[in-house]
Amino acid sequence: MAQALTRAMRDAMAEDPTVHVMGEDVGTLGGVFRITDGLAKEFGEDRCTDTPLAEAGILGTAVGMAMYGLRPVVEMQFDAFAYPAFEQLISHVAKMRNRTRGAMPLPITIRVPYGGGIGGVEHHCDSSEAYYVATPGLTVVTPATVEDAYGLLRASIASDDPVVFLEPKRLYWSKADWSPEAPAAVPGIGKALVRRTGTSATLITYGPSLPVCLEAAEAAREEGWDLEVVDLRSLVPFDEDTVVESVRRTGRAVVVHEAGGFGGPGAEIAARVTERCFHHLEAPVLRVTGFDIPYPPPMLEKYHLPGVERILDAVARLQWEN
Secondary structure, eight states: OHHHHHHHHHHHHHHOTTEEEEETTOSSSOOTTSTTTTHHHHHOTTTEEEOOSOHHHHHHHHHHHHHTTOEEEEEOSSGGGGGGGHHHIIIIITTHHHHTTTSOOOOOEEEEEEOOOSSOOTTSSOOOHHHHHTSTTOEEEOOOSHHHHHHHHHHHHHOSSOEEEEEEGGGTTOOOSOOTTSOOOOOOTTOOEEEEOOSSEEEEEOGGGHHHHHHHHHHHGGGTOOEEEEEOOEEETTOHHHHHHHHHHHSOEEEEEEEESTTSHHHHHHHHHHHHHGGGOSSOOEEEEEOSSSOOOGGGHHHHSOOHHHHHHHHHTSOTTO
């Protein structure tokens, strides 16, 4: 996935001279996860620029660049490092088009490595998607596959509106039969995909939890459950139709994500599924999420993150006896 992300930025910069990459250590070092490796050497430090440790300043600078016709791609290095930039994000990035009655779009892509599973600590493993999803004016996407890492990042950079691009850190080293010279086309922003078909229940998930759900679906076969897995890919806009179609077919649903449950994306998804699928549901929509606590120390994260056993426990509670 890391290679696909790098290639997406490289191809976008080669095709469009207005695309600029900026962030802490993105130049000579190539980023803390090496996602921008080689971009400064190929395109120069004027287009792949190291910045001071000042996230509000980075995003504020990107706002000015976008207002003058550039397409900045900002790297926030770690999820919780983006919090100092929230004032710029919420007050200006998300509102500029509406504030100017459509005259001033802001084509900014904000790359945020997020989520756990790498043995990190708080400020390095937050699942901060709920903040972005709750802010009108932002598009929020998160790839779970190598193909989507390339395709969705290219679409984000090409968008005329600001996109928060959430990169699952634990999937940076995931591999696939993918060619950087001929990347496969993928559906655009706003389209969810059924990654595994099934008939017993639907697992609704995204980003780092997709591989876990697919593993759970395979393990569920031993219990006699045939689980469908829906990968949202895009949290805003939310592909409600694909989710509703799946749940109406299976009659049962579990939403799975690493972010906390209270006020997390799963709460909104469960509400929407209930509103549109009430007469098709055989059981209440359940959620398997991270716990409502600050991110735990590395030795405890395996208990905090949704795993196969917790997902199967939820599936077992879907009132099968009725």
